[in-house]
Amino acid sequence: MELQLALDLVNIPEAIEVVKEVEEHIDIVEIGTPVVINEGLKAVSDLKKAFPNLKILADLKIMDAAGYEVMKASEAGADIVTILAVAEDMSIKGAVEEAKKQGKKVLVDMIAVKDIKTRAKELDEFGVDYICVHTGYDLQAVGKNSFEDLKAIKSVVKNAKTAVAGGIKLDTLHEVVEVQPDLIIVGGGITAQDDKKAAAAAMQKMIKG
Numbered sequence: 001m002e003l004q005l006a007l008d009l010v011n012i013p014e015a016i017e018v019v020k021e022v023e024e025h026i027d028i029v030e031i032g033t034p035v036v037i038n039e040g041l042k043a044v045s046d047l048k049k050a051f052p053n054l055k056i057l058a059d060l061k062i063m064d065a066a067g068y069e070v071m072k073a074s075e076a077g078a079d080i081v082t083i084l085a086v087a088e089d090m091s092i093k094g095a096v097e098e099a100k101k102q103g104k105k106v107l108v109d110m111i112a113v114k115d116i117k118t119r120a121k122e123l124d125e126f127g128v129d130y131i132c133v134h135t136g137y138d139l140q141a142v143g144k145n146s147f148e149d150l151k152a153i154k155s156v157v158k159n160a161k162t163a164v165a166g167g168i169k170l171d172t173l174h175e176v177v178e179v180q181p182d183l184i185i186v187g188g189g190i191t192a193q194d195d196k197k198a199a200a201a202a203m204q205k206m207i208k209g
């Protein structure tokens, strides 16, 4: 299992400071959608330059023009690029094709998908690298999480890696670890803590055993 740190509510210098604090405890740095909106793909290239040994995920949440957007994120230094599961099949296939050409990976975000199992099976057949169940901020605010959805995709996905995101904290991490996804994505569970390094270290310990 790998641990991905999601950076959503920071600018580029703040992002670099946070990663410096926790870098030895994480595997992947996510440049979150709000950061990409505020700072553009420069956030991806600056973080890749600052931390060449960490994988960088660009959370573009692509919906259309997928091949082009995967190409631009790859050129900026992203190792993994996200696309929405609710995008057209043609867009998903375009993202996979371009990522393969660039030697990169595609993570499909299942946010807002209603029939999780059916869509996960389809995506798995398209050759995507990761399928990620995700409770976004707006549903977290009404007490939802993705733990049951994670079990659902684990039961049908045969090829892709499985991932989970959305409101995971140290005190709920054990519920996620029990289901054994390949990738666990944590934002506020680390970035909102006074001692970010201690939070990341504790999570890494629980994940790696």
Ligand SMILES: O=C([C@H](O)CO)[C@H](O)[C@H](O)COP(=O)(O)O
Binding pocket: 006, 007, 008, 030, 032, 033, 034, 059, 135, 136, 137, 165, 166, 167, 168, 185, 186, 187, 188, 189
């Ligand atoms: O993808 C995310 C969200 O849609 C905002 O862009 C977050 O990175 C993801 O939810 C992880 O963050 P936390 O929920 O704070 O753990």
